[in-house]
Amino acid sequence: MPLPDPFLHALQSIFGDDVHTGMAERLAYAYDNSRLNAQPDAVVFPTEHTQVEALVCACRQYRIPLVARGRGSNTTGATVPVEGGVVASFERMNRILRIDPANRLAVVEPGVINGDLQRALAPHGLFWPPDPSSSPWCSIGGNLACNAAGPRAVKYGTPRENTLGLRAVAGTGEGFRCGTFTSKGATGYDLTRLLIGSEGTLALVTEATLKLTPRPSAIRTLRATYRDVGTAAQAVARIMGQPVTPCALEFIDETALKLAHAHAGNDVPLAGALLMIEVDGEPDTLDAAVHAVSAAARGEGLESLHVATTTEEAQKLWAARKALSPAQRTIAPDKINEDVVVPVSRLPELVLGIRQLAAEHDVLVVTFGHAGNGNLHVNLLPRDAAERERAQACLAAVFARVIELGGTLSGEHGIGRAKREFMPLALQPATLHLMREVKRAFDPDGILNPGKLLP
């Protein structure tokens, strides 16, 4: 259904000639890092808050779906315009408005690239903790929309722990500010955290005030290999059960190691499972920290434990983790990439459970990820149509197992289109009902990113 002419005129009055309805742009903004694909009817590139207000008002007036988009690096279809309408790409609204080292905060527009912000903060001795592996090309707005994190979250938290305030436009078309420029606040409801992780279904973020953290001056990298996934998972629980919290605690299973080894060669060890561990802090504290996490890493099943002594050696230790994504792509372009999370003590049961389910359903599954948070990437790698079908059944069984273990569907990818039908597994009807009511409060006409997050 083409967009009504008066609506297109409204868009032109906001964006001038910069309203794109041609096939090239519609194709370019039809997909994200999921396998989903649906063309928008128009693409616009806001650069100012007031444009976003006018855009939402116009979409509301004509009941046109509106999908906010960062750089489309999400894996759940959260930015695919499944009901058509307008894609608002924030890639040109990308100024770092203020870096305020004295108050440990930065004010940024949503299109700022995560990696660009980190580079701008480095001279001030500060960083913003969320570090998805897509940080060189993903945007802060997208990080906030999905509550996207990365390895450092185990010590430094996710966007919800590292954002002070937002400026945004609700589905009503009303612009508003929420949160504070201070590190503490108890002035009314926490709308800031409510928007973080809401995947563009409540409001479009136009500015964010981020909480910054002093960069630790030193870091140490350790690599431990284990006989099997069970003993490695037990080591994770031991490491997280002692006081020194690592700044990364990554897990890689045997199948993933084999793939990475085939792809990247002998820098990648073959083992039942591997842990990458990093600790950071002031230089004179690191010996004690390495000692503490090493002691916890030791135990049944440990086969090797290396501590890097140089930066080059540390990079070599990371070789396995870095080779994983390209290695998987070579064998299964249609990989299903999940990011379930369970309490850390239940990790051994989860990894063994996933093994059993992979065997039962005869699907190639690799698991790796942010084990310190109990957050595992469960990648199903179907190599043909029949395996793809079995993979869907296996996935449903994995989710059910995760919920049994006290976990939840997503640790950092969000729900998007891919997982919304599984939401009733994780959330009670009453909780879903309240979420729908909150959606209605912000977006009474349901124009913002329809068909996402809520089943």
Place this chain on the structure above:
Amino acid sequence: MPLPDPFLHALQSIFGDDVHTGMAERLAYAYDNSRLNAQPDAVVFPTEHTQVEALVCACRQYRIPLVARGRGSNTTGATVPVEGGVVASFERMNRILRIDPANRLAVVEPGVINGDLQRALAPHGLFWPPDPSSSPWCSIGGNLACNAAGPRAVKYGTPRENTLGLRAVAGTGEGFRCGTFTSKGATGYDLTRLLIGSEGTLALVTEATLKLTPRPSAIRTLRATYRDVGTAAQAVARIMGQPVTPCALEFIDETALKLAHAHAGNDVPLAGALLMIEVDGEPDTLDAAVHAVSAAARGEGLESLHVATTTEEAQKLWAARKALSPAQRTIAPDKINEDVVVPVSRLPELVLGIRQLAAEHDVLVVTFGHAGNGNLHVNLLPRDAAERERAQACLAAVFARVIELGGTLSGEHGIGRAKREFMPLALQPATLHLMREVKRAFDPDGILNPGKLLP
């Protein structure tokens, strides 16, 4: 207006004989640590989640106001039943349901006393960071309702950063769970943080899953005195501008020191202003930490800098801070206790601005508090009726100044009854409108804690 008989019968069917409508209980639950006072029509003591569901349903059916109460230690009137109705005191729903060191979490009922929880956690080497000065008698439920923090928040955060999930009953009468038992989650809207700080206006919390932190094994205490409040505030900004974050950074002004000195004697130094600084961590890291914060504390206006070498000496250094509350009570039982917050770099302007306003309005004002968060307790101490009137005008001017400086009305006390009329100073009409819509989503009939938080 007495409660309707069928409603009283409904209460009796839930709580048996334990429904209190006598004058003794109505008086005992009429007030909190504000000066406000309003009698409820009935007081009940839930002990089970299902009772709370039935209670909210009954209140909703008969449109009876319902006020959840912890131990009434809040200072804003948040638990005073200004429209009558039922007070639900959670003091008997006080079991620690689970301490799970492996997953660094505890599951508690809302009536658990903060200090009791800390004592139960200590043998596990863990603590829950929020530490209001009322921790020996305030409840976790109250801490969550107000997002109440304390000195440690400067390093370890507030309840919003230290709570994983909740069980609660919305104003609809529906029970629900939100959040996770994991340290990461991106499964739908963050209702957990939305409830924290909502002062019982959205839902009644019946269970909380708290995120625990390993206890640092050592601590060091420093005390610095300054020529005047301006130079002390500048030192605060310097301390927070360097990488070693103290676990307490408290400020006391000259007037407060004089009061404390008169009350507690020579352990309390006389000076233009005083900072209490604590750093924590592993024992072998503390020399470096003390060195870093000492270097930042030094500068214009510094008159003395003491580092405690024994526990007794540290306790002596804290004497001034501890003597403050009793000292103030002796001269002004009607003290007005605020907790405004500004970006740390604006603290010098705030403390000097408050000085000017105190002089202009001829009101005795003392300032002290959690300076590392920019969170100052501004206590107005009127000694007679005329000064009380001037104090109200002075307070409004203080709030206006705080907002000008990029701050907000409350850092940890919340809004309650006392500050709700000032909310439009801090929040845009669009933000307040969204908060009202969120309120409607959770509590469509407006029965939960009416007359609080939202103007």
